[in-house]
Amino acid sequence: MVNPDPSVAISVEGLRKSFGDREVVRGVSFSVARGECVGLLGHNGAGKTTTIEILEGYLARDGGQVSVLGTDPVQADAAWRRRIGIVLQDMEVFPTLTVAESLRMFADLYPAPRAVGDALELVDLGRLASTRVGRLSGGEKRRLDVALGLIGNPELLFLDEPTTGLDPSARRDLWELVGNLTGSGVTIVLTTHYMDEAQTLADRLVILADGVVAAEGTFDELVERLGDTTTISFREPDAVRVAAIGQHLGVALRVDGDRAEFSSAKPQTDLQRLLRWAEEHGVGLEHLVVQRSSLEDLFLSIGPDGQDATVGATTGARR
């Protein structure tokens, strides 16, 4: 299928793939607009890697329609591959080549590559240009992988767990880089296990569970479907006081160790009532935390089999 709509970078309809008797992708459908960053999330075994590898042209599908930059990846040729960049989850170039030599080796495959020096600066590896790859740390190798994915100036970039092994500072730098790339029009498909990363980088999220799309939308849309609740928690080791607070607020408090928490649909009102009660009873609420539902809550609410979803999960396609 060739997608006639130039504003669509990726179109997936009813995608299916089996390995032996096991169907690991069971009718997945979603689309990615040009210039958009879409996060593909899911538990281990949800079908993320299989879906991504079909989009990258590594795997042939068993059913459904796929168009990536207007081309069916099964029929991908060199001209199509010049337009995409790939950052694999596990890959190591020759350990005996230097960082700059590795980038040059890949740059020579493309008609209009980035300058090696520019690519090095993008991932902050300029000072290690002459270092052999085998001597890099895990995080430095990961940054080199990202630079190799960018060296061909791709229109579409697949990022598979790009920040695994990076320290917090390097993660933030890479987030900034990804933000700049989408800002310059590069389309990005991101898979990650870091929910804060997906929340920060992705314009839209596609959550897979057991080979189907369990949820799809922007972060705000998904959180709204989850029930936009806020969790209020504090340290309170006295079980009697916990029960009294619950009675006063009219909610059931959950106790975890010496912490108590409850979910609130009206956090401002409930917080005021809680603070007033504490003041009237001369109780100090230590380690008070007010937190909106996170992507992690959403992710955890969708079980590996997609059955426990509380966000209106569908079994199959949704656009």
Added chain:
Amino acid sequence: MSGVTILVSQTRHNLVATVRLGAAIALGVIMPVVFFVGAAVLFGAEALGGDSPVVVRGAGETPDLRTFYVGGFMAYAVLYAAFVASLPELVDIRERGLLKRLRGTPLPLWTFVAARLAIALAVTVIGVTAIGVTGRLAFGVTTSPAALPGVIVLTIIGTSMFLCLSFAIASFARSNSAAQGMSNGVGIVLALISGVFFAPSILPDAVGDVARYLPLEPLANSYQSLYVTDASGLGLDLGNIAVLVGWTIVAIAIVAVRGFRWKPFQQR
């Protein structure tokens, strides 16, 4: 980028990586020279009958054992550079995900294969030359200058054959360790029964009869034939060449039927 430009770049970078890794040079150049010198010194001495003529199948006699060793260890150098060193390296870059990553680039398939062949040829040419020069300088073993084209053609055919066998067997090797075991095991057995360390006449007839249809003996026999006193021109035995080409075709057929594996074995 044109295919030729990509080929040049791939060859250059892969060659630098291979040379720095050191295995190909150690196995394909240093070891053959050391073994050749050791064998020629230990067994090629007059007192041990090393100056006796050695019969080369289908070609005649070399004047002594040292001359016989030159041709044998040239073939050994080709075997170890293009197969014993190449196979684990090929599996290693596959298992570390590099082949899969390259498959996701515009790299034309033929440039990848041609680059691997160019690298193998670079090492085998050095190894064969080192054996020939060492034989001449250290032991006075010479052949007619007219035999040089034959040496070149044999080196190209032998390298191509063993590299194709590397690609074929790589599709069965699940790890670098397995590939090293396979390549070393095959290499040692072939070297022992193919007229490299011993003249075929001291082996049982049945072993010799089988060996002449395996990949190494016809190559060793062809190199040795070029060192028989009256060798000239290409001096190539068509029967030997047919066996070498036959193994090349078998290897290509295995790759065609089984498919060359770009992804690591643990991945689907």
